[in-house]
Amino acid sequence: MKKVYKNIFGEVISKAKAEKLDDYHLYYYEKDSEVLKEIEFLTEDEIYSISYFMSHDEDEEQVVNYLKEKSDLFDIEKREAAGDFIIATNKMYSLAVDEKPLISKTVFHYDDPENFICSQILDNETLKPILERTTKCWYTLDENGEKYAAIEFSYQEDGKLELAIDKTPNPENDLDWQHYEYSTFNELQNRMTTDISYYKTAVLLPETVNQEC
Numbered sequence: 364m365k366k367v368y369k370n371i372f373g374e375v376i377s378k379a380k381a382e383k384l385d386d387y388h389l390y391y392y393e394k395d396s397e398v399l400k401e402i403e404f405l406t407e408d409e410i411y412s413i414s415y416f417m418s419h420d421e422d423e424e425q426v427v428n429y430l431k432e433k434s435d436l437f438d439i440e441k442r443e444a445a446g447d448f449i450i451a452t453n454k455m456y457s458l459a460v461d462e463k464p465l466i467s468k469t470v471f472h473y474d475d476p477e478n479f480i481c482s483q484i485l486d487n488e489t490l491k492p493i494l495e496r497t498t499k500c501w502y503t504l505d506e507n508g509e510k511y512a513a514i515e516f517s518y519q520e521d522g523k524l525e526l527a528i529d530k531t532p533n534p535e536n537d538l539d540w541q542h543y544e545y546s547t548f549n550e551l552q553n554r555m556t557t558d559i560s561y562y563k564t565a566v567l568l569p570e571t572v573n574q575e576c
Contacts, residue, residue, distance in 0.1 A: 365392040412436040435459050445568060447473050463487050478502055481567055494522040497565040505534055518565040524548055
């Protein structure tokens with residue numbers, strides 16, 4: 364494993380400088396590659412939490428046992444391709460609270476793996492999505508050319524849209540934001556040049572991908 368020390372702003376620093384800071388992050392990369400496997404979040408040289416990126420050939424139980432030895436708080440992420448999208452399944456453990464993890468699925472466009480378009484919390488027993496705990500985002504560029512979540516969507520228990528918050532009139536001032544519900548979704552769609560029907564319900568993936576939420 365290759366170790367890289369970073370400050371809380373993501374800037375690479377030396378080990379000596381890191382150990383003088385109250386908070387820093389330690390990144391582990393697979394040997395001779397840029398594949399990130401693990402991030403340790405440290406406070407006063409003690410591990411506060413860990414993010415672990417699991418590959419498909421790893422045994423999850425072994426990974427969990429390995430992480431338990433290091434921290435009570437850790438998150439395991441596993442990514443898979445689905446057409447033009449990436450689905451990340453996350454299991455967040457907080458052992459001081461519960462042995463069972465909080466499980467979620469997050470969807471990204473394949474060409475934009477940083478900005479999620481859908482995030483769902485799953486029921487721990489059934490592994491079915493809790494639809495009212497689904498969030499979706501539609502992105503565009505601001506006047507400086509920076510991508511931002513221009514419309515945020517939340518959903519009801521039956522999976523229908525509860526509220527769409529459109530920030531495009533003025534991203535900096537929430538008094539100018541516009542609000543839409545399931546019954547007025549077509550008004551929002553009519554303002555758009557692209558099809559945003561995916562955002563009308565809490566379905567995990569667009570219909571072009573053969574997978575249901």
